[in-house]
Amino acid sequence: MRRLNQLVTSRWAADLLLWLVITAPLLVPDSGAPRWLLVAAVPLLGVTVIISRRAPLVAAAVPMTLGLMASIELDSASFLLAQVLLAYLLGRRSARRRAPLLLFAAVCAITLLLVPVMPTAALSDWLELLANGLLTFVLPWLAGRYTRQHAELVRTGWELADRLEREQHLVGDRVRLLERSRIATDMHDSLGHELSMIALRAAALQVAPDVGPQGRQAAGELRVAAAAATRRLRDVVGVLREEGESAPLEPADDTVPSLVSRAAAAGLPVAFTDELSPPGSTPLTPMADRAVYRVVQEALTNAAKHAPGAKVTVALRQEGTDAVVAVVNEAAPAGPASAGSNGHGLVGLHERVRLAGGTLHTEPLGGGFAVTARIPVTTGPATTPPRHAGTSQRELALARREVRRTVIDAIWVPMAATAVLLLAIVFNVDSKSRSVLNEDLYRQLRIGDPQTSVEQHLPEYQVNGKGRPDSTPADPPGTDECRFYRTHPEAPTPAYRLCFTAGHLTHKDTVYLVD
Template sequence: MKSVERAGARAWARALWRRIAEPGQWSRRRVAGECVLAVVLALLAAGTEALGGPGGLRTLLVAVAVATVSLLRRALPEAMLIAAGALGGSTGGGDLLLIVVAWSAGRRIDGVLRATVSLCASFAVYEAFDLWPWPEAAPAPAVFTAVGFLVLAVVPGLASRYWVQRRTLLRTLQERNLQLLRERQMIAGQARMRERQRIAQDMHDSLGHQLALITVHTGALEVDHELTGRQREAVAVLREASVAAMHELRAVVGILGDGTPGEAKPAAKGVAGIPSLVESAAAAGTPVHLAESGEPRPLAPTADHAGYRVAQEGLTNAYKHAPGAPITVSLRYEPDSLVVEVANGPVPQVGAGHRAAVSGGQGLTGLWERARLVGGMLHAGSTEDGGFRLAGVFPYGAGNGHGPGDAHGSGSTRTTSDSAVDDFWRQNGAAPLGEGEPVIDQLDPREELKSIMGTRKRSNGCLIIAGTGLLILVGLMAAALFGVGSLVDEADKGAIDPQDYASVKVGDPEAQVRHALPSGSSLLTSHARSKLPAKPAGSTCLVFLSTADEDDSATDTVYRFCFKDGKLADKREFHVKS
């Protein structure tokens, strides 16, 4: 049986040591802060003890006890709360320690019942040590002690407990909102996937059918013997364009179907297809020239396809808005990036009956989005000679990250010139569609959570702190008013004028003397009773302080009236140390 008890004691000691020396609780910063706090509390307690008493060994023991309790309050909150109550009641320097320990215990004691029991035990020892040695009538001192403990321990403990519970609730609400946002994103993603699949199916069924018909008819025209050679070349260009459109439609349908727009499909063309694009344009009669410089280097699939789209969009818009103008397509392999540029000369003079080409107004917007998604940049603007230039810059190795143009990334800048508009509208003087309309972007879930949870977080925290401080201030003011009133009442009951002392004679009836004097049951005279000589045998005595000013501030004049057999048997005047 003893071995089992010893094993249990050793296990308890090891668990206690782990709680005290747990690495997670004692970082270097916390060790320094705890040591500084313990030293400050110990010095304040020692200074208070030295001012209120002779000092010496008692002062040293109080300082050591305060420092020890301060250091152990995190590991043993219940025990240290009781110990702080004992130090606060028995010493003059333990009140500040009690505030610190109560605040720490309020957030670390698990369970309302344990916290209540710990506070009651701490109050009991605080009351016992504060009132020792107990006077004959202790109701008034007990009330004072209860109010003091309420301000020093109960209010900080409850405030700390409320603060921790509020932070826990706030953290739970944040996790719940994050979960709801993730679920909402999943639902929105599934809805987008279904819509993409529907669009892909519609494109395949409608556009695929029409392009197939165009391919068949142009193939039949190409072998028609009535066509001239130049007409057959034009029909061949149309057939090749329709076949290429079929391949690209299949690539787009595949991207829409599996919902991975960042992944380039094998059917999608890249920068290597730009020369054939230029050859097709030249075969159709467009004055276009291809210029290449630098050593070719591979790009990520998405960046490669984006470069091809820049050249394709530049040629298409030059056909529509600057027909007949010379076009230059440049591929420059720089040390860190590829530059794809399409520049056309000024728009030739056309007759009054010339009509501006119809455009959807979304060309450059789509290109800018492609460049942003692969970490590149896009520029569009007029040239010095009155022409137009479209250029895209695509870093090697970039493919799926958010680039400098990402609206949610750092350094967000749209590199498209403000003077440039979609589909080269400025070349023919027309105004762009949708200019000045606001851009609506999806809100980042983290920003949305910040707006949900942080709308009044700071103001609520300030209100809570202000409310707690106001509560403590009101409690202190109430305790001060109550204390002043009680002190006045105690002074009325425990002090008499020297003339009253002189007017009472030995042998006067007890009832007459008691009627002429106060009750005498005062807290102010409790310390003087222990310093007076023993009272006469078989008598009851009243003790009063003198209201006269003393020459020596360290000495009090005390009057004692002793009654026996219904008469005043003895009255004496004493001078005791205060």
């Protein structure tokens, strides 16, 4: 609870500091922003900071909207810092990629549509808005995204390291369990057999006619002791084996035909075809023989467990240098084969076939299940085990891909911003050159000339685009419209002023504009 209180306090302190920083420029007079807008922005930015953690996109849109209200070029110094910081926090706190770009595209589209209806706006102003938006919104947002992606990559790396450490412990436990299983198998196959032979010999000695009473008594005690040792061995084997693993009941030299015969005798409907054992065929190596046996054994066990009553087909054949084992069970009479197995048997089977140099393929087939193995007849090198990307690896790859994407964005966006800025500069220079009224033409204009004939010789743009420039002097009394044109492309003032009344030129002079 104390830690939570400290966290909340630190967040409030950070938000308060952020609010003070982004509202500080509002105290500096800005000729481009009205005073009422600056006053209203102080509490509005405070609310924006409060919601910036839960709604960072909305918070980033607020200073942009205020900046547009102050200047269509989005270059108001009063809201520039707020726009940059909140755009950075948007990238730092939100993983959304499309929404910020859609917001920027919507602002650009709306202002482009407003340019023709705004009297003082020109296309060059929109190009400046586009360049300023890229520099003050998109670039800080990309910087925030990069910071967030880097932090996520570092965190994912530490999580992966922690998982690898835990997996190392699990692998150690698994190795110990496998070793216990090997010990149990050795004890059952060797000691159990020897104890059984001792008990058998003791029983024969106990009934031998040439043994006296004391010898029979000793032989009986030996037989009882051997039987007790066998029972103790069975208990020890149960402890050493892995949980759920049964002792190997079949002899080590058991064959596939005898295995299939026992399954058929137990009531399993199985059809068996053996093309590996005819005279003249290449004999299997011990490793391949045991692998073939294990494939058939595991497939029959799964068929009996998950599709009871279903017909099973076991086929052994040789294709080239490979022994092919195919075990297919049909759908169970009551429905499709069950999928309730934990899969450990198939995992072990894959490993057994791989160590024999072969491959194993399992798949559902017609409501049933098919197990197919290809095992070299002669001993071959173990195949490479399949590698499956874990969850942590996928997360790490995803984080790296996001970082690469952010880096790419951080490269092309500045290039695009530079191109747009250069385009705006070129367009601005071109519009200035098209707003210059030639001095000779100005002198040729006469008071009383028709407006239509005068307009044919006038430049395409005025001093500030197609609209009336700011801070112009009052029009002469009685005039309907006045237009202002540059006298020089590098300076907007002094300017030529032409005024029209009732469709005729009624006034012409040179005026000074407040730049």
